[in-house]
Amino acid sequence: MPKAAVYQGANKEFEIREFPLTKPQKDMALLRLVASGVCGTDLHILNGKLGIEPPKVIGHEFVGEVVELGSESDTLNVGDNVIATIAVPCEECLLCKTGDDANCVNMGVTNGGNPYDEPHFWGGFGEYNYSPIKNLVKIPKSINPKTASVFACAGSTVIHAFSLAKRANVDLENLKTCVVQGLGPVGMFAVAYLASLKVENVIAITGRENKKREELAKSFGSTKIFSLEKNTFEEIDGYIKSVSGGLGADLAVEASGNKDAFLQGIDMLRNRGVYLVPGQYSNSGTIPLPPQVITFKALHIIGSSQYSAVDIEEYVKFLEENRDLHPVIDSMITEYLLSDINKAFENAKQGKNVKTILVGG
Ligand SMILES: [Zn+2]
Numbered sequence: 001m002p003k004a005a006v007y008q009g010a011n012k013e014f015e016i017r018e019f020p021l022t023k024p025q026k027d028m029a030l031l032r033l034v035a036s037g038v039c040g041t042d043l044h045i046l047n048g049k050l051g052i053e054p055p056k057v058i059g060h061e062f063v064g065e066v067v068e069l070g071s072e073s074d075t076l077n078v079g080d081n082v083i084a085t086i087a088v089p090c091e092e093c094l095l096c097k098t099g100d101d102a103n104c105v106n107m108g109v110t111n112g113g114n115p116y117d118e119p120h121f122w123g124g125f126g127e128y129n130y131s132p133i134k135n136l137v138k139i140p141k142s143i144n145p146k147t148a149s150v151f152a153c154a155g156s157t158v159i160h161a162f163s164l165a166k167r168a169n170v171d172l173e174n175l176k177t178c179v180v181q182g183l184g185p186v187g188m189f190a191v192a193y194l195a196s197l198k199v200e201n202v203i204a205i206t207g208r209e210n211k212k213r214e215e216l217a218k219s220f221g222s223t224k225i226f227s228l229e230k231n232t233f234e235e236i237d238g239y240i241k242s243v244s245g246g247l248g249a250d251l252a253v254e255a256s257g258n259k260d261a262f263l264q265g266i267d268m269l270r271n272r273g274v275y276l277v278p279g280q281y282s283n284s285g286t287i288p289l290p291p292q293v294i295t296f297k298a299l300h301i302i303g304s305s306q307y308s309a310v311d312i313e314e315y316v317k318f319l320e321e322n323r324d325l326h327p328v329i330d331s332m333i334t335e336y337l338l339s340d341i342n343k344a345f346e347n348a349k350q351g352k353n354v355k356t357i358l359v360g361g
Pocket residue numbers: 039040041060061153154
């Protein structure tokens with residue numbers, strides 16, 4: 001029987017359990033695992049920073065192949081590769097009705113079920129998954145689904161943050177100097193995204209010195225990389241000023257999740273600068289921020305959490321349009337069998353892997 005990794009609670013190991021497959025219900029699809037990413041959010045769940053009631057099959061970056069459809073679909077066939085999103089917006093609240101379903105106030109998830117209840121394979125960390133057909137985004141055959149799995153969550157997260165910037169009339173075509181704080185998957189994709197916008201200076205800042213991450217950021221188009229271990233904030237800020245005519249950054253992306261990074265981001269921005277903040281996903285504490293700076297510099301701060309199916313579609317389009325990046329994306333992968341999930345989490349927690357993915361077998 002196929003396996004799923006069952007979450008047992010914070011700071012506990014996953015248990016590998018076998019469950020039978022059933023026929024997908026109406027409007028549902030049965031998917032076979034190709035790759036399921038371990039995201040920063042999953043690490044937060046495991047260390048107790050995000051409360052989830054066990055037992056659950058967590059994981060929200062499932063990429064799989066359609067095995068069976070519970071209803072006919074206009075867009076999907078058996079054998080297609082898809083990214084499954086877990087988000088189930090209510091479609092009725094004010095947010096949903098005004099194009100903000102990513103921030104639905106009654107948001108549901110597909111991976112909330114008890115694994116001991118049918119159809120067992122609710123979430124991402126299983127050899128199979130049941131998802132509503134409308135939660136599936138097709139990956140064209142010309143894209144390796146494993147490649148698509150790498151930034152399935154992080155890429156869509158970044159694209160959503162930029163879509164909010166567009167909706168706020170930020171002129172993304174004329175950015176000249178941008179900063180990305182943090183070089184985890186969200187930061188890495190932000191670098192690639194800014195480089196695709198032909199931004200002249202894409203400056204990346206990483207907390208810990210890490211040769212591999214720095215090489216990757218360079219391959220994704222970063223023009224300058226600083227490490228807070230090696231470089232002082234004054235050096236970094238001085239560089240940003242020097243390439244921006246003394247002004248500061250046009251736009252910064254907070255992708256580190258570190259609370260102190262927020263103050264530094266505020267400092268690095270120019271007057272009327274734009275701060276995208278998709279990276280503070282768990283409570284990292286408070287900071288002494290003088291609100292006067294926001295007024296005085298007339299800053300534009302845009303928070304962003306979650307993403308919609310349209311953002312995943314945009315992400316897949318990005319992959320189609322940036323094929324030269326695929327080998328770089330593939331080089332980020334460290335792959336584990338689903339049954340080795342505890343080792344995968346241990347290594348991911350220690351920062352050994354750039355992107356951890358689980359595969360079947
Ligand atoms: Zn995620």
